[in-house]
Amino acid sequence: MITVKLLCFGITKDIIGTFEKSLDVSVGCSVYAFLTKLKQDFPELERLNSLRIAVNEEYVQDTFVLNHRDEVVLIPPVSGG
Amino acid sequence: MITVKLLCFGITKDIIGTFEKSLDVSVGCSVYAFLTKLKQDFPELERLNSLRIAVNEEYVQDTFVLNHRDEVVLIPPVSGG
Amino acid sequence: MANSEKNIEIVLSKQALDLSACQAFVESPDCGGLVHFVGTVRNHTKGLKVLSLDFEAYEPMAISEMRKIAEQAVEIFSIRKIAIHHRVGLLQIGEIPVIISVSSHHRKAAFEACQYAIDTLKETVPIWKKEILENGEVWVSATP
């Protein structure tokens, strides 16, 4: 297992119930697999208009593979400006 | 004959040699006839990229007929902004 | 020289133009987007060094033509407010000859209206600028 840091912004902080948490995931876990598991645990995430993932301050694709100590960030629909 | 007031802005003031002058023109004189005469007297006006006429603070067409005491303004290419 | 209505402000002035004043005029609690165009005096033209610019206006008609542009912009783009401020007299490099400010519910309309207004101003408003160069003076755009 590896450990990643999950950060939750905007509405995802309300859904997950915390801003930051540490999560253990399998070695080789993709962003897709990570999100699938997270949506099982927090079905309200399915209601969002979109949900992107950033790892270490960059947007990543579903196929991106997580590494130990990655900072994984939930990006619900942005609304700056 | 009627009398009109001619105002010359921008480069036309340099060409005509004065900012304001009083001119006598025939009754029924069109802007076209007025300009034709003016260009005969001041051939340098032909060098301008454009020359529009305003009468009493409004652009007018060549067919516009001048009236006594009209304020006739030479509008060479504008360059505001 | 100033003239204002509820949603239009036209100024032709010998004094320095004020972006904050334009911002204050157009901002409105029911608008989300403001766009300003600010002209500045460039230090060169066609490879020649410009020292200063002298702006001359046929003042009453310049004001009425600026007002027409503002009214058309409100009509065409359904914007909320528009300010058009133009300077006359001698300006140094970096000084501001024109500010056009627009507020709108939708920002796209604000951008379009602001661009329409400056494009049209440069075609129809009777204002002329003379470039003061190192070796003489030139009325801009007057001759080929």
Added chain:
Amino acid sequence: MANSEKNIEIVLSKQALDLSACQAFVESPDCGGLVHFVGTVRNHTKGLKVLSLDFEAYEPMAISEMRKIAEQAVEIFSIRKIAIHHRVGLLQIGEIPVIISVSSHHRKAAFEACQYAIDTLKETVPIWKKEILENGEVWVSATP
């Protein structure tokens, strides 16, 4: 939090944004046209009265995404300078969440680059706003 290069200035700040500072950054003696987009907090949304807006950012990434937009705008539109300033924290009606300022040799490019920057910012920069309404709070655009 500020970060600047020769032709790009990115600011994410808890303090009130300053249009004059943006104007001062982008103005340049070789440019004739400056365009500013200024966002303001609207007093209504979908028929509901808005009391205030709370802006939250994933700060390091918000800054890097704003910088990417600025770099792309310089690249695509060949503009001279661009400033992107965004506010975070609680804002009242009429306050300014964002200013984007662009200078360019040609004004058309300045308009296009400014519109590109605000359109893209609203799609990619990780900043979220919560509307504080009379009867509750809503994360904007989060859910249908």
